[in-house]
Amino acid sequence: MIEVGGNSSANAIYEAHVPDGVKPGPDASSEQRTKYIRSKYEHQEFLKPGLKISNKSVPQPSPPKENSFHAPSSSSNPTPKPECLDGAIGHLKITVLQGANLAVRDMLSSDPYVVLQLGEQKAQTTIMRSNLNPIWNEDLMLSVPEDYGPVKLQVFDYDRFSADDIMGEAEIDIAPMLTSAMAYGDASMFGDMQIGKWLKSHDNALLEDSTVNIVDGKVKQEVSLQLQNVESGMIYLEIEWIPP
Helix, strand or coil: CCCCCCHHHHHHHHCCCCCCCCCCCCCCCHHHHHHHHHHHHHCCCCCCCCCCCCCCCCCCCCCCCCCCCCCCCCCCCCCCCCCCCCCCCEEEEEEEEEEECCCCCCCCCCCEEEEEEECCEEEECCCCCCCCCCEEEEEEEEEECCCCCCEEEEEEECCCCCCCEEEEEEEECCHHHHHHHHHHCCHHHCCCEEEEEECCCCCCCECCCEEEEEECCEEEEEEEEECECCCCCEEEEEEEEECC
């Protein structure tokens, strides 16, 4: 219920098509209430036609490995394209907006770039030379497999003659967005509204709660992250769900 925006939003999904006289009234017995609740959530009898919400467990992230990824020259800026993996359930367009107060890894500054990883896929931004508050506004695309986990984000400092230095990392839980997007189906049929939320907690890198919204017929989410395992640094993103 939290992921789809609370009780009212959950009811809008799970009670979209309740026949007259089926929903228990104030004087209904415990047996009638239990039957209705199981029909509503477990059997999903009142959803929009053709909609089925799966509740799969999200795999845990693998332990971090030593960085062996090296960025290409900052002069290259290819147009991002979906990898269209077999069995992909859709795509994420992740706009890396900007970084703030990033860590110093050279003499007085750093040459940062961002790497996103989902499963075996990797996508990266261009390198921003000597900039601790870079503005990328750069779109990266990732295919979403059926057994998706979190998106891993890492920031590196580009070094020409040695391995690139890590400048912090974070994980993006995409389950709230995908759960909400699949529950509502065709977002173009709805007006602008909030449909879900990823809540800030001590277990994640969020700077603040991140809401999932339908905006101009598209499912979008703004994410602000405090980089982990580093002395300082924040990254700001916008994520858009692109259905297959």
